[in-house]
Structures are given as C-alpha cells and as structure tokens.
Amino acid sequence: MSVNDEATGRRNAATYDSAFLKACRREPVPHTPVWFMRQAGRSLPEYRKVREGTAMLESCMMPELVTEITLQPVRRHGVDAAIYFSDIVVPLKAIGIDLDIKPGVGPVVEQPIRSRADLARLRDLTPEDVSYVTEAIGMLTRELGETPLIGFAGAPFTLASYLVEGGPSRNHEHTKAMMYGDPQLWADLLDRLAEITGAFLKVQIEAGASAVQLFDSWVGALAPADYRRSVMPASTKVFEAVAGYGVPRIHFGVGTGELLGLLGEAGADVVGVDWRVPLDEAARRVGPGKALQGNIDPAVLFSTREAVEAKADEVLAAAAGLEGHIFNLGHGVLPSTDPDALTRLVEYVHTRTA
Numbered sequence: 001m002s003v004n005d006e007a008t009g010r011r012n013a014a015t016y017d018s019a020f021l022k023a024c025r026r027e028p029v030p031h032t033p034v035w036f037m038r039q040a041g042r043s044l045p046e047y048r049k050v051r052e053g054t055a056m057l058e059s060c061m062m063p064e065l066v067t068e069i070t071l072q073p074v075r076r077h078g079v080d081a082a083i084y085f086s087d088i089v090v091p092l093k094a095i096g097i098d099l100d101i102k103p104g105v106g107p108v109v110e111q112p113i114r115s116r117a118d119l120a121r122l123r124d125l126t127p128e129d130v131s132y133v134t135e136a137i138g139m140l141t142r143e144l145g146e147t148p149l150i151g152f153a154g155a156p157f158t159l160a161s162y163l164v165e166g167g168p169s170r171n172h173e174h175t176k177a178m179m180y181g182d183p184q185l186w187a188d189l190l191d192r193l194a195e196i197t198g199a200f201l202k203v204q205i206e207a208g209a210s211a212v213q214l215f216d217s218w219v220g221a222l223a224p225a226d227y228r229r230s231v232m233p234a235s236t237k238v239f240e241a242v243a244g245y246g247v248p249r250i251h252f253g254v255g256t257g258e259l260l261g262l263l264g265e266a267g268a269d270v271v272g273v274d275w276r277v278p279l280d281e282a283a284r285r286v287g288p289g290k291a292l293q294g295n296i297d298p299a300v301l302f303s304t305r306e307a308v309e310a311k312a313d314e315v316l317a318a319a320a321g322l323e324g325h326i327f328n329l330g331h332g333v334l335p336s337t338d339p340d341a342l343t344r345l346v347e348y349v350h351t352r353t354a
Contacts, residue, residue: 024248038332088154151204198241220255239267275330291324
C-alpha cells in the first residue's frame with residue numbers, strides 16, 4: 001500500500017459505511033441511496049445566484065465556488081452523495097487546448113483535432129495543472145463529513161468527439177470518419193485521452209473523492225462491435241489507472257442499452273443505466289458482480305407528485321433483485337426542474353426502502 005493509498009484510506013474511513021458506498025460494494029444498505037446527475041446546477045436558484053456573472057470554465061477553477069455549488073444539493077435535497085462540480089472539458093482546458101463553453105451550445109474547440117500532427121497538442125496532465133481541483137476537494141471532504149464525494153471525468157470517446165468535431169454533434173461524422181478511416185490515429189488519440197483522464201481521476205481520488213464516475217455521454221452513437229474494437233480499450237485503461245485505489249468506479253452513458261454489458265466489462269464496479277431499459281433487464285445484460293445505478297426519466301419530475309412516486313415505485317420494483325442499487329435519474333436533472341420535486345423524491349425513496 002502506497003502513502004497515497006493510506007492517505008486516501010484515512011480520508012475515506014468516515015464515508016466507508018455510507019449507504020452509497022455500501023450499495024456500490026453490493027452490501028446490505030439501511031435504505032436505497034439516492035443522488036442525481038447534474039444535481040448541482042441550473043435547477044437550483046442558489047446555484048444561479050452564486051454563478052451570476054461567472055463563466056462556466058472560470059467557475060470550475062474557483063475552489064470556494066466549486067465547494068459551495070457542490071454542497072448546495074446535499075443541503076437542500078439530503079442526497080446520499082455529492083458529485084464534484086466541474087465539466088468534462090476541464091482537463092483539456094488545463095493542458096492548453098483552446099476551448100470554451102458557449103451558453104446554449106456547449107464546449108467549442110477552436111482548432112479541432114483531425115491529423116496526427118494535432119496529437120502533439122495533447123500533453124500529459126499533471127496535478128499542478130489542476131491544483132484548484134485538489135484544493136476544492138480538500139475543502140469539500142472537510143465539509144461533507146460522512147457524505148461521500150464522487151469525482152468525475154469525461155470518457156475518452158466523448159472527449160474525442162468534442163475534440164474532433166469541434167463541438168457538440170448530432171451525427172459524429174468527423175469522429176466516425178477518423179475511427180473507420182484512420183483506425184491507428186483514432187486508437188492513438190483515445191489512448192492519449194485515456195492517459196489524461198486517468199491522471200485527472202487520480203488527482204481527485206488522492207484529494208479525497210470516495211468514488212469516481214466516468215461519463216461517456218455520446219457513446220450511445222456506436223454499435224456494440226465498434227465500441228468493443230475502437231473505444232473499450234481506452235475506457236478500460238482509465239478504469240485500470242485508478243483500480244489500485246479501491247474506490248468504486250461508475251460508468252454511465254446515454255442511449256447505451258445495447259452497450260450495457262460492455263460498459264461493465266470495460267472495468268466499472270457500478271453501471272449507470274438510462275431510463276430506456278428497466279433495471280431488471282439491465283441486470284440481465286450486465287451480468288453478475290456489478291451494482292446498477294438509475295434510472296427514472298428526468299422528464300417525469302415535471303409531472304404530478306403521484307406520477308413521480310408511481311415511477312419511483314416501478315424503478316424500485318425492477319431493482320428489487322439487484323445485488324446493489326443506487327437510485328438516480330436516467331440522465332441529468334433538467335434545468336427547469338422544480339427543486340422541491342427532487343427533495344420529495346429523495347425523501348420518498350428513503351422512506352420506501354428503509
């Protein structure tokens with residue numbers, strides 16, 4: 001055990017018996033733990049207030065602000081885990097990629113990566129590049145006490161798609177053109193991104209994150225054979241980079257019903273499931289030895305309280321036979337969601353499963 005492992009172990013001792021980490025380890029829980037993707041964000045008036053006048057990427061580099069934003073949903077909703085407030089392109093910005101997050105658009109890359117010469121722009125990420133992350137997580141773990149903090153990063157495929165397309169894309173045509181037309185360049189690009197992502201997650205774990213989630217937002221655009229051949233080696237490399245820390249590793253993608261088994265096979269301990277596949281069917285696809293996370297449709301929260309509770313009951317019934325279950329949405333909280341609906345849902349799931 002290295003010095004880092006010992007330090008991480010000490011920091012995580014307080015959170016070890018939390019319902020969230022027990023569920024990740026597929027152990028009996030006092031109640032089904034709940035957290036929400038994008039729980040810290042635009043649905044909260046207090047978030048909009050503290051972010052006012054501060055650009056997204058700038059806010060990710062301000063430890064006090066990151067700490068406050070990350071804590072807001074824990075205070076308001078009583079969720080069982082906090083997720084570190086950041087953006088998937090932060091490590092790319094940190095190594096000098098010229099990009100910005102444009103309101104209403106998303107990450108936009110000034111010079112897309114399209115050739116072998118462009119790979120040279122992707123240098124290694126060092127802890128010094130993201131010292132603000134270490135500082136913020138130190139502040140957070142002191143504040144959170146027994147509530148675990150989830151670190152997170154974008155997966156190599158999703159980062160590659162932003163870099164190659166130059167921004168968000170519906171069809172990923174440039175990305176797939178490289179993947180099919182120059183498989184060696186594609187493999188080298190994903191390998192570089194796996195190194196950067198692994199380093200970024202290590203920084204978060206060593207600072208005190210109790211678990212990590214790899215978001216592969218766009219990977220649902222791929223067929224299983226393409227995922228296995230062209231993407232899975234890089235995702236596996238990320239998971240292997242942090243395997244020695246012993247923290248749970250969560251893997252989530254949108255529209256990944258056909259890929260669920262492969263997402264687990266890539267090295268995750270917990271597989272996130274969107275709302276399109278019931279959890280009992282997801283468990284069959286993933287196979288034994290993994291916990292599942294999910295998976296109520298975020299849009300359901302705009303309906304009546306009775307409808308939300310009925311949908312929550314459906315999710316809990318489908319999860320009844322699982323080895324481990326973390327209740328979550330099937331994707332992130334939508335910006336115009338009523339925060340009270342989230343608070344009530346946490347309370348409902350806790351009460352129903354206690």
